[in-house]
Amino acid sequence: MNEPSRQPPICSFCSLVCELPDELHDLQMLPVFCSKRDIQSKRIAASLEGLTTDLRHADSEALSATLGRAIGLVRQAHSVLVTGRIHTVESARAAVELAQRLDGMVDPWDSDEAFDSILSMQRVGGYGVSLGEARDHSDLWIVVGDDRLLEQTPRLPHAMHRGESVPMLLIGRWSDASIQVWSEAGFDVLCIETGLEEIPKYLSQVSRLGSNYCDSQTGRWILDAKYTSILYSPTALEVECRDLWIDLLSRWVLNRNETTRVATLAWGSLQSTFHQTCTWLTGFPGRIRFQNHQPSYDPHRHRAKDWCDRQSASGTAAEKSLIIWIDDTLDDLPTDFDASKLRRVIVGPNPPSTLSESQLWLPTGIAGTTFAANMFRGDQTILAKIPCADPLPSFTPSAWLGRLTR
Amino acid sequence: MTITRLKNVRIVDGIHASSKPTDLYIVDQKLARQIPADARIDTDYDLEDHLVMSGGIDIHTHIGGGKVNLARLLWPERSSKSVGEKPWLGPLSAPVPGTWETGRRYLQMGYTTCFEPAMLPANARQSHMEMRDTPWLDTGGYVVLGNDRMLLSMIASRAGQDQINDYVAWMVASSAAMAIKVVNAGGIDAFKFNQRQLNVDEAHPTLPVTPRDILWSLSTAAEELGLAHPLHVHCSNLGTPGNITSTLATLDAVEGRRIHLTHAQYHCYGDQGPHGFSSEASKLADRVNRSNHVSIDVGQVLFGQTITLSADTMHQFANRKLASPRKQIFQDLECQAGCGLLPFRYKEGQYVHGLQWTIGLELFLRIQDPTRVFLTTDHPNGGPFTGYPHLIRLLMDYDFRMSIFDRLHPDAKACSSLPSLKREYRLDEIAAITRLGPARALGLQHRGNLSPGSIADVVVYRNDNNAETMFSSPEIVFRKGRLVMRRGELLEDCSKTVLVSEFPNRTDALTWGARGVNRQRWQKLYGYTPWLTAIGSDEFTDEGLGIEHALWHG
Ligand code: SF4
Ligand SMILES: [Zn+2]
Numbered sequence: 001m002n003e004p005s006r007q008p009p010i011c012s013f014c015s016l017v018c019e020l021p022d023e024l025h026d027l028q029m030l031p032v033f034c035s036k037r038d039i040q041s042k043r044i045a046a047s048l049e050g051l052t053t054d055l056r057h058a059d060s061e062a063l064s065a066t067l068g069r070a071i072g073l074v075r076q077a078h079s080v081l082v083t084g085r086i087h088t089v090e091s092a093r094a095a096v097e098l099a100q101r102l103d104g105m106v107d108p109w110d111s112d113e114a115f116d117s118i119l120s121m122q123r124v125g126g127y128g129v130s131l132g133e134a135r136d137h138s139d140l141w142i143v144v145g146d147d148r149l150l151e152q153t154p155r156l157p158h159a160m161h162r163g164e165s166v167p168m169l170l171i172g173r174w175s176d177a178s179i180q181v182w183s184e185a186g187f188d189v190l191c192i193e194t195g196l197e198e199i200p201k202y203l204s205q206v207s208r209l210g211s212n213y214c215d216s217q218t219g220r221w222i223l224d225a226k227y228t229s230i231l232y233s234p235t236a237l238e239v240e241c242r243d244l245w246i247d248l249l250s251r252w253v254l255n256r257n258e259t260t261r262v263a264t265l266a267w268g269s270l271q272s273t274f275h276q277t278c279t280w281l282t283g284f285p286g287r288i289r290f291q292n293h294q295p296s297y298d299p300h301r302h303r304a305k306d307w308c309d310r311q312s313a314s315g316t317a318a319e320k321s322l323i324i325w326i327d328d329t330l331d332d333l334p335t336d337f338d339a340s341k342l343r344r345v346i347v348g349p350n351p352p353s354t355l356s357e358s359q360l361w362l363p364t365g366i367a368g369t370t371f372a373a374n375m376f377r378g379d380q381t382i383l384a385k386i387p388c389a390d391p392l393p394s395f396t397p398s399a400w401l402g403r404l405t406r
Numbered sequence: 407m408t409i410t411r412l413k414n415v416r417i418v419d420g421i422h423a424s425s426k427p428t429d430l431y432i433v434d435q436k437l438a439r440q441i442p443a444d445a446r447i448d449t450d451y452d453l454e455d456h457l458v459m460s461g462g463i464d465i466h467t468h469i470g471g472g473k474v475n476l477a478r479l480l481w482p483e484r485s486s487k488s489v490g491e492k493p494w495l496g497p498l499s500a501p502v503p504g505t506w507e508t509g510r511r512y513l514q515m516g517y518t519t520c521f522e523p524a525m526l527p528a529n530a531r532q533s534h535m536e537m538r539d540t541p542w543l544d545t546g547g548y549v550v551l552g553n554d555r556m557l558l559s560m561i562a563s564r565a566g567q568d569q570i571n572d573y574v575a576w577m578v579a580s581s582a583a584m585a586i587k588v589v590n591a592g593g594i595d596a597f598k599f600n601q602r603q604l605n606v607d608e609a610h611p612t613l614p615v616t617p618r619d620i621l622w623s624l625s626t627a628a629e630e631l632g633l634a635h636p637l638h639v640h641c642s643n644l645g646t647p648g649n650i651t652s653t654l655a656t657l658d659a660v661e662g663r664r665i666h667l668t669h670a671q672y673h674c675y676g677d678q679g680p681h682g683f684s685s686e687a688s689k690l691a692d693r694v695n696r697s698n699h700v701s702i703d704v705g706q707v708l709f710g711q712t713i714t715l716s717a718d719t720m721h722q723f724a725n726r727k728l729a730s731p732r733k734q735i736f737q738d739l740e741c742q743a744g745c746g747l748l749p750f751r752y753k754e755g756q757y758v759h760g761l762q763w764t765i766g767l768e769l770f771l772r773i774q775d776p777t778r779v780f781l782t783t784d785h786p787n788g789g790p791f792t793g794y795p796h797l798i799r800l801l802m803d804y805d806f807r808m809s810i811f812d813r814l815h816p817d818a819k820a821c822s823s824l825p826s827l828k829r830e831y832r833l834d835e836i837a838a839i840t841r842l843g844p845a846r847a848l849g850l851q852h853r854g855n856l857s858p859g860s861i862a863d864v865v866v867y868r869n870d871n872n873a874e875t876m877f878s879s880p881e882i883v884f885r886k887g888r889l890v891m892r893r894g895e896l897l898e899d900c901s902k903t904v905l906v907s908e909f910p911n912r913t914d915a916l917t918w919g920a921r922g923v924n925r926q927r928w929q930k931l932y933g934y935t936p937w938l939t940a941i942g943s944d945e946f947t948d949e950g951l952g953i954e955h956a957l958w959h960g
Contacts, residue, residue, distance in 0.1 A: 007937035019934050089535060122482050125733040125747070132528065132740040132932045136555070137598060159933055226600065254734065257723065261600050263738055276475060280536045283478045283504035295504075297482055372948075374535065381472060381740055382939060383532040 012087075012368030012386045013040040015270045015378035016153045036154045043330060044369060051349060055365060055395045063362075067403055070345045070360045074404055077322035077343070079311060080104030083304040084326035084348070086397075087270040088373035089383070091326050092277035094398035098324065100282075101405050105289040107304040108274050109325075109337060113234040115299055116242040117266055118275065118285050126250035129229050129263035130381035135162050140225035141187065144199060146173040148236035150181055153267070153378065157185030160231070167221055172196055173238070192218060196239045200248035207256055226261060233267040233378070267378040270328075276376055276383075308340045318342060324404070326397045328367040347400045362400045365392045408448050409433050409441055410887070412866065415453040418833045419460055419856040420777065420842035430458060432862040435887040439858050449889075453866055456881060459837050460856050461518025461863030462794075465844040466638075466668050466703045467785040468715060469508055470522045470536030470547070472529045473745035476735050477502040477713045477786065480747055494894040495878055501713040501749070501786045509541035511792055514894055516865035516880040519853055519905070522547040523587055523638060523668060524717050527554070528740040528932075528939050530581035534904065538949055542885060542896075546848075546905035546956075548638050549581040550717055552588035552620045553595040555741040556931060561623055562613040567630070573924075574627040575915035580940035584848065584907050584956060585635035586628055587668075589717040590642050591617035594743050597720035604720070606642055606655040617642055618659040625660040634849025634907045634956035636664030636699075641673045644721040648677035650686035657693060657700060666847060669705025669784040671766035679821045681757050685765045688823070691772030694779070701847050702773070703780040706766035706797055708789030709754050715747040715787065722746025741931055752789065760814035764822040770801055771827040776838035777846060794840075795877035801831040802873045836873075849956040850905070862887040904946050908955035916940075 008019040013036055074080070082099040086092050086108050099106035108114075120126070134141070141160065143149075149156065168187035170179060171194060183189045194202075206219045214223060222228065230253065239245045249264065256262045268275075275285040282288060284297040296302075311321040318341070325337070327348025343358040351361045367373040368386035371393060376383050393399065414427040431438040441447075468474050481500045494514035499507060512520060520540075525533040525547040537545035551557055551574065560570055578586060592615060593604040599611040606617045625637040641656045643649035653673040657665065667673065667690075676684035694700050716722050719736055722745075726734045729748040736746045752759040766788070773779040781798070785791040800807045811824055831839075845854025852860045864884040870876035883891040885900040909915075918924055919936030928936045946953055 007940075008935060010938070019938060093539065118479065121479060121735065123733060125480065125735040128735070128737040130528070130737065130740045132934075133598075133738045135933055136741050136931060137738070162933070163930070227598065254726070254736075257736075261598065263736075276532070279475050279478050279504070280470070281504050281506060281539055283500055283502075283507070284482060285479055297484075299482075374531070376532075381526075381737075382528055383535065384938060385531065385942075385945060 007387070010368070010384055010386050011037055012373070012375060013037055014153050015268060015272065015376065016155055016159055017375060017377050017382070017384040017386070018155050018159070034154045036151070044366060047330065048366070048369065051365065052370060052392065055363060055370070055392050058363070066360055066362060069357065070362060071404060073322050073343055073345060073360065074102065076320070077102070078320035079317060080322050080324065081304060081307050082106040082324045082326065083109050085109060085271070085329045085331070086274040086326050087328035088367045088375055089273055089277050090373055091328055091367070091397040092274040093281065094401040095274070095326050096278050096281050098401045098405065099288075100290045100293050100295070103290045103293065105302050105307055106278070107287045107302055108271050109304050109334060111271065111286055111304070113242065114268065114271060114275055115287070117234045117246060119299060120243045120246035120250060124247050124250045125254070127253045127257055127263045129265050130379045131159060131265065131377065132381070134229035134263070134265050135160050137227050138166060138229040140221055140228040141166060141168040142171065142228060142230040143168060143182070144171045144196060144230065144232040145236040146238060147175050147178045149233050149267070150178050152233065152236060152269070156267070157182050157187070161186045169218060169221060171199060190217065190221070196237065197245065200245065200252055203249070203252050207252070228262040229265050230262065231265045231267060233269070235269055265379060268376070268380055269378070270375060272378065272380050273374070273376045276380060305336065308342060311342055312340060326401070328397065330366060345404070347397045363395060364397050364400065365395045371396045407434060407445070408887070409445055410449045411447045411451065412458060412864070413450060413452045415866065416457040417856055418457050418837050420834050420838035421855050421857065427454065430856060430864070432864065432884060432887045435862055437856055437858055437860045437862050437864070451882070455869050456866050457833065457869060458856065458864055458866050459516070460841050460854055460860065461865055461883070461885070462516050462840045463844040463848070463850070463854050464512070464517055464520040464782065464791065465780050465847065466523045466782045467520050467791055468502070468522060468524065468787070469520055469540060469545070470505070471525055471533035472739070473524070473715050473717070473737070473747060474502060474536065476745070477715050477747050478504065480733065480735055481713060481749065492894055498790050498792055501711065501790060505536055505540040509543050510896065513542040513883060513891055513896070515792070515794060515878060516867070516883055518542070518863040518885055519544045519850070521545065521584060521848070524548065524550050524589065525581055525583060526550055526717070526739055526742050527577055527581050528742055530583070530939065531941055531945070534582060534941065538902065538951060542890065542900055544903040544905060544954070546584035547581070548585040548587035548635070549577055549583035550587050550589055550743050551577055552591045552624055553593070553743045555595065556927065558592065558595060558610065558613050558615050558620070561619050562615045567623065567626055570623050571627045571630055572915070572918055574624065575631050575909070575911060576918035578631070578633065578907060579912055579915040580919065580936070582904065582906050582941045582946070584905055585633060585638050586624055587638040587640070588620065588624055589640040589743065590644060590720055591620040593617065593642055593720045594717060597723070598738050598744070602720065602724065604642060606652050606659060618655070621656060621659040622661065625663040625665060629663045631911070632909045632958050634958045635847060636666050638666045638668055640668050640716070640718065643673070644716065644718050645672050645675070645725065646721070647675050647683045650674050650676055650689055653690060654693060657697070662699060664699045667700065667702045669782065669787065670702040670769055671705045671707065671762060671788070674765060674769070680817045683758055683761060684821060685761060685768060685823070687765045687768035688772055691769055694773050695775070701778040701780070701843070702769065703782040703784070704766045704769050705782055705784035705788050707752050707759065707762040708783055708793040708797065709752045709759070709763070710789060711749070711751045712786045712789055713747055714750045715745065717743045717745050719744035719746045722748060754813045755815055757815040757818050760818035761822065763814070764811070764818065764824045767800060767807065767824060768827065770839070771829045776831070776835040777843035779839060780844050780847070781839045795874045798836055798877050799872065799874035802836065804828055804830050849907070849958050851957070851959060901950070901952060903952040903954045905954050905956055908957050
């Protein structure tokens with residue numbers, strides 16, 4: 001039906017999902033340099049050949065024995081947590097389906113920041129904008145956060161810039177190097193080093209006072225703008241009570257739209273793909289526990305790390321508990337997860353440091369590299385299909401999870 | 407070959423008016439009226455005192471995509487009411503439930519084909535993905551155009567209709583869409599420039615383009631391309647008193663081309679009466695009755711809690727103070743459209759809500775041709791789709807209708823003509839507004855009827871004087887010839903199909919994005935190539951979905 005003939009490859013190393021022009025064929029697009037991509041590509045290149053060779057020539061008997069033992073652990077378990085670093089629709093769907101079949105709990109390992117944003121949305125709502133809209137339409141950007149935003153998504157400034165100079169208020173803790181990156185991308189940057197806690201209050205003050213009383217350049221920019229986009233990422237926002245901070249900002253933005261136009265762009269990590277998928281399947285963004293195959297949502301109680309603590313603390317429950325860890329990254333296992341002594345099945349490209357009867361590994365390739373996958377861009381408007389020319393379809397998390405309850 | 411016989415059943419599909427019981431056969435995935443004399447019948451059902459209809463078709467229901475998922479997110483509360491022994495008869499767990507629940511509940515009501523009416527081109531993949539995860543239903547989506555800056559600038563620069571057609575063809579094909587939807591033509595984009603209203607002949611704040619220009623260009627494109635479904639229009643001035651004027655102007659704007667007005671109930675208001683809000687349903691119904699090229703779906707209001715969601719940020723924002731509970735989500739999206747979501751409770755005793763309820767029913771009762779008025783609540787906007795059996799009873803039973811009318815606000819009762827409309831829908835008319843009509847409007851020849859050769863999506867209802875009881879719990883449902891549900895109990899999964907519009911130059915349409923100048927303009931506007939959001943056919947087949955092409959049959 002639809003056969004796009006010249007789709008450039010897409011990078012899946014962060015939630016910007018950049019298209020990567022093929023320099024030979026694609027004179028219309030500028031070549032991309034990205035420090036993160038550079039590092040990640042080298043890491044992947046170093047392990048990829050070994051990994052794909054291992055997978056292609058995997059000892060199928062040994063693997064089916066491991067699978068058999070994993071199925072055994074699943075059957076013995078009284079309480080199951082499905083968690084991990086879940087970055088694709090396919091893994092997320094499989095994770096939620098597995099939790100449903102096993103009447104288990106499902107929550108990504110590091111979902112605190114995302115849930116600050118989600119909980120605020122569930123209390124207050126907000127006025128948001130997608131990246132493409134903000135890029136084309138904003139006459140003022142307010143970027144709140146710190147250097148981590150650029151570490152997480154190095155090409156974001158380029159993706160935000162439409163090719164003409166636009167004023168930008170950079171608020172938070174930004175190094176000179178970062179400020180330079182924003183300027184070099186083409187923004188007219190004014191950097192304000194201030195306590196982030198105060199930002200919502202400051203914005204309210206400026207809009208209350210109006211142009212007759214507010215004569216700072218910052219204030220004038222804010223008051224004169226016809227369409228302001230406020231960008232932050234919950235994972236690069238150092239404030240005490242992140243969810244309440246987001247509440248205040250969202251309320252200001254909603255009210256301000258009574259007279260002018262302003263919107264927030266809350267940039268999500270790759271894990272937003274999990275929250276989106278889980279929401280459409282079950283009605284809830286995560287932190288759910290299935291009982292009789294029906295989901296119940298408790299954003300405070302059904303948190304992966306708390307479940308581990310609870311189960312570990314109770315001797316008998318610990319023996320009957322099982323963690324199924326799904327990994328769409330090449331990163332090492334988080335130390336706090338590694339410290340847990342509960343039984344676990346790891347489904348991912350990286351083996352755990354030790355393997356035993358209570359710690360099994362089902363190897364996978366890498367999402368977007370050895371198998372095609374769907375991932376959300378950080379604004380959660382575009383769901384990008386990351387193609388793969390030479391896939392290893394049996395070594396995907398979703399394929400393994402399907403086999404676990406067969 | 408597998409043959410199932412439905413014996414002694416009364417066929418009701420809006421085409422075949424059989425009052426006498428007859429036999430209907432399912433041969434593999436298709437329907438038949440006869441089988442060879444020596445053929446062996448594998449399964450036999452004696453269905454005396456039952457009637458059979460084809461699977462229901464919902465032409466307009468919000469079941470997949472960014473704003474639908476936001477609506478789920480916005481409503482984490484769950485009712486503590488026990489679901490009882492027959493959970494398929496109870497309320498949905500939330501105004502917009504997850505896809506698993508959506509698919510199950512539609513099937514349990516005998517619906518088998520549903521259309522998401524507002525796919526943003528940039529978000530079409532998500533919409534399809536959610537629909538893919540909605541079990542038991544075959545699905546399709548309409549792509550939202552008419553606030554996309556690329557089209558607006560083409561119209562503003564007086565690009566030829568051929569160029570516009572090429573662009574529209576690309577958007578339809580690359581979104582794997584069934585149709586084009588326009589929402590408040592130009593108004594969503596105007597709101598991004600802080601304009602709060604846009605009438606049909608008013609210019610966009612920054613471009614020399616009016617909604618009339620947009621409606622004309624898009625309806626022309628739909629017709630000249632030969633799309634199966636006509637332009638699917640959410641008019642200007644949603645929910646605003648006096649909006650009948652812009653609704654009739656919208657019908658004029660397409661100059662006799664085919665058009666479908668969606669959730670028309672929200673677009674036929676006057677500004678008379680004690681509260682400056684009145685019904686103009688008769689004006690719209692008159693126009694529809696006189697115009698064979700017009701179809702509508704109603705968007706009936708049903709009392710209770712829901713969430714309203716729409717791409718129409720302009721009017722959703724204007725109503726934001728009505729949110730109950732008080733929280734709202736809005737988004738401006740990707741130079742293409744936006745969305746606004748408000749939790750909302752329709753109350754019987756509230757003047758406007760009561761009158762809205764009567765206006766929807768007036769449309770059903772005043773429009774004479776039941777194949778051009780379709781049963782919808784614009785789920786979840788007017789109420790949940792699970793209210794359809796109740797709505798059918800309202801249409802079939804005058805006394806029941808009046809028993810609810812009696813509970814409305816006295817001023818709403820005083821100014822409504824509903825009591826004078828004594829019409830009661832017949833079963834074949836119910837089949838027309840829920841099956842036959844939508845199928846015809848969508849170019850689906852083999853759905854929505856029980857003719858030989860049609861797809862064997864079959865629903866068997868036990869006769870009951872109470873239409874609500876009858877339509878909320880079919881005895882059995884077949885999907886593509888297989889028995890998938892018996893008295894609410896789900897028996898097996900079924901294969902799923904994506905419905906897309908076929909049109910003569912479909913394959914060519916897909917080369918639009920690769921042409922240098924188009925690609926350059928696209929990249930300049932969006933910052934990525936046209937391929938990032940375009941959907942490839944392999945994306946459906948890799949997931950095990952079938953693809954069915956709908957055709958305009960004239
Ligand atoms: S910004 Fe992210 S997606 Fe883009 S090239 Fe760098 S790592 Fe890849
Ligand atoms: Zn709608």
